[in-house]
Amino acid sequence: YRYFPDKEAVAAALAREFQDSHVTLVARHTAEHPPGETVEGLIRRLVDAFAERFRTEPGFRSLWLAGPPRFPEARELSDGANARVAALVHR
Known part of the structure; x- marks a missing residue:
């Protein structure tokens, strides 16, 4: 852990x-x-x-299939990313 204080970091x-x-x-x-692309077309891409x-x-793939990370700020990170993705898709 040369660059990080612990495993959680x-x-x-x-x-x-x-x-x-x-x-x-x-x-x-x-x-x-x-x-003219449809929502279905965007989802397909x-x-x-x-x-x-x-x-x-x-x-x-390994990170995705491992499930959500288990550390204090994990939920905030996930919620923040989801909100940014939603904003991009709903433009």
């Missing part, structure tokens, strides 16, 4: 990066939507993007 940093990467992925795909990430980034 490592988990928090990983969770923060994980949540931020979700938001970035959604932001990229909502910004480049074709004119997002599902495809997350599926590609599962295939190419095993660490992402």
